[in-house]
Amino acid sequence: MKFQFPKLKRIRLEDDDTASTASTGSSFSGDCGSYYAVDMKLPWELPPSDPAKFCQAWTPLSLEQRMKNLERSQEMSKKYEAHREGKVYRPDEFAVGSSTCEQDQIFFKQDTGLWQCVHEAWMNHWNLRTSPDDWWHPVACRIAKAVASAAKEGRCGDKTSQKIRDFFVTHQGKETISVHIDAQYLEDADYESVFQQFSSELEDRIKVPEYAELMQGDFTTTTANHKIASQINLMSSLKEFFEYKLVFMGCGIKAIEMYGNESDWGRLDEKLSALKKTIEPILGHLRLPRDFWEHASKVFQNLALTRKDPTNPEVIEFWSQVITKTQHWEPGGFYGMGKGKKQVDAYDGWLVQFLTGQSVIRKRDVGSESMSGLNAVPVKVEMTWCSPPVSEVTNVIGGTMGFQLHPGDRTSNGIPSLQPVHMWAMMIPGGSKIPRRGNNHQGIEVSL
Numbered sequence: 001m002k003f004q005f006p007k008l009k010r011i012r013l014e015d016d017d018t019a020s021t022a023s024t025g026s027s028f029s030g031d032c033g034s035y036y037a038v039d040m041k042l043p044w045e046l047p048p049s050d051p052a053k054f055c056q057a058w059t060p061l062s063l064e065q066r067m068k069n070l071e072r073s074q075e076m077s078k079k080y081e082a083h084r085e086g087k088v089y090r091p092d093e094f095a096v097g098s099s100t101c102e103q104d105q106i107f108f109k110q111d112t113g114l115w116q117c118v119h120e121a122w123m124n125h126w127n128l129r130t131s132p133d134d135w136w137h138p139v140a141c142r143i144a145k146a147v148a149s150a151a152k153e154g155r156c157g158d159k160t161s162q163k164i165r166d167f168f169v170t171h172q173g174k175e176t177i178s179v180h181i182d183a184q185y186l187e188d189a190d191y192e193s194v195f196q197q198f199s200s201e202l203e204d205r206i207k208v209p210e211y212a213e214l215m216q217g218d219f220t221t222t223t224a225n226h227k228i229a230s231q232i233n234l235m236s237s238l239k240e241f242f243e244y245k246l247v248f249m250g251c252g253i254k255a256i257e258m259y260g261n262e263s264d265w266g267r268l269d270e271k272l273s274a275l276k277k278t279i280e281p282i283l284g285h286l287r288l289p290r291d292f293w294e295h296a297s298k299v300f301q302n303l304a305l306t307r308k309d310p311t312n313p314e315v316i317e318f319w320s321q322v323i324t325k326t327q328h329w330e331p332g333g334f335y336g337m338g339k340g341k342k343q344v345d346a347y348d349g350w351l352v353q354f355l356t357g358q359s360v361i362r363k364r365d366v367g368s369e370s371m372s373g374l375n376a377v378p379v380k381v382e383m384t385w386c387s388p389p390v391s392e393v394t395n396v397i398g399g400t401m402g403f404q405l406h407p408g409d410r411t412s413n414g415i416p417s418l419q420p421v422h423m424w425a426m427m428i429p430g431g432s433k434i435p436r437r438g439n440n441h442q443g444i445e446v447s448l
Contacts (some may be wrong), residue, residue, distance in 0.1 A: 047125065049125060060107055063097050066108045066401060067097070067397075067425050073111070075091065090429040093430050094425060094427060096187055098225040098422070105404065106403070107405060111372050111374055112355075112367055113372060113373020114134055114355060116402070116403060117420045118323065120418055126416045126417060127413070127417035130419065133221055134400065135300065138400070140230060140234075141374075142288065142292075142357075143237070143275070146287050150286050150287065151168075167207065168206045168238065174241060175241070177243070177244050179247065180249055181246070183249070184248060184437075186436065187436070187437045191228060195228045195231040199235070214278060215230065216231055229398035229399050229422040229423065235377045235396075239377050239378070244396075245381075247381075268300035272293065295350070295354060296354065302318040326348050330362075345364075346363055373400035373401060377395075377396050378393050378394070379393070379395075379396045390435065392434050393429075396427075398425075399423070400420050402420075402423070
């Protein structure tokens with residue numbers, strides 16, 4: 001089904017009538033739901049790039065291809081980690097994952113989360129189609145990584161890890177959270193229900209249930225994939241206290257999505273304040289930048305202002321500084337060991353600080369861990385309907401990965417628009433004995 005958009009007049013800041021129209025905006029419907037178009041014009045003319053040239057440089061990838069590229073980029077570090085733990089390295093293979101809007105083209109090169117989409121829209125002078133979920137996830141993702149890192153014994157000191165543990169749980173070691181489903185194969189499970197059950201269990205078991213609630217996406221724009229990605233993020237933050245098990249008993253259904261309205265953008269800053277208050281007893285033990293909360297709040301406030309009053313001069317100024325090119329001075333010579341200094345290409349702007357906590361990032365460092373939009377958590381899968389039962393520890397990954405290109409004929413002003421894509425994926429070890437739909441299960445007796 002193709003988008004059906006009415007034609008809109010271009011908005012001019014000096015025209016009072018059209019400025020009034022811009023502040024109210026317009027709603028549109030598409031394959032993935034409805035969205036609200038904020039008609040905002042910068043005070044200078046920037047001709048949009050030709051989508052044909054963009055498509056020559058970018059190749060659309062399926063979720064499986066994107067996960068293969070991600071696995072390939074992490075191969076060396078995973079090999080080192082396996083060797084350090086005395087294990088045999090087995091590269092992960094794609095099993096199942098999100099499929100929402102996957103009939104459209106999704107582009108991906110590096111694990112940079114939100115950056116990749118905003119940067120390309122900025123570079124090509126295109127629209128940016130976005131929702132509050134796109135901006136809440138980077139904050140929740142970084143907090144989840146900080147909590148998990150601080151909770152890991154030996155990483156930040158025993159006193160710190162115990163402080164984090166005491167804040168969240170009363171038990172020592174790891175408790176097991178099991179979800180039992182009436183399905184046979186990985187492809188049959190209702191994962192919207194699965195991850196809701198995991199999240200509900202976490203909310204019931206931790207001492208600060210509001211933490212679990214705040215970390216999840218719950219805007220009116222939150223789709224099934226947004227929700228699952230945020231729930232995986234929550235699970236990952238608490239993986240030092242819990243292990244997760246998904247038990248297949250034998251059936252299943254699919255998921256539902258929806259889009260929503262204006263008040264969500266105002267709730268971004270409210271959720272941020274509430275989350276900060278919730279985890280205040282452990283803030284001093286988390287490795288977050290000193291101005292992390294203040295900067296995130298400022299970004300959220302400006303996003304809400306953009307939604308409410310897109311012609312406001314502050315909004316124009318805010319978006320004009322989302323990303324800027326700059327030069328960064330660093331020591332010269334081989335690996336910075338030579339004399340003098342040299343200039344290297346870099347980026348600054350509020351998006352850089354929002355995603356990394358740094359004011360400037362070198363161009364060659366784009367794709368570093370600090371920009372990652374993904375989090376992962378191990379989940380043990382047990383197929384109790386097999387004889388003998390089959391079990392395997394899978395790696396479940398969720399977050400922002402890649403972006404979607406909406407051609408000009410699907411937008412309100414005829415200019416191509418990019419939209420961040422939230423995803424999740426379950427990776428199983430290579431050569432796994434977990435039965436898959438349509439495979440021959442040698443040596444496994446299927447007992448129903």
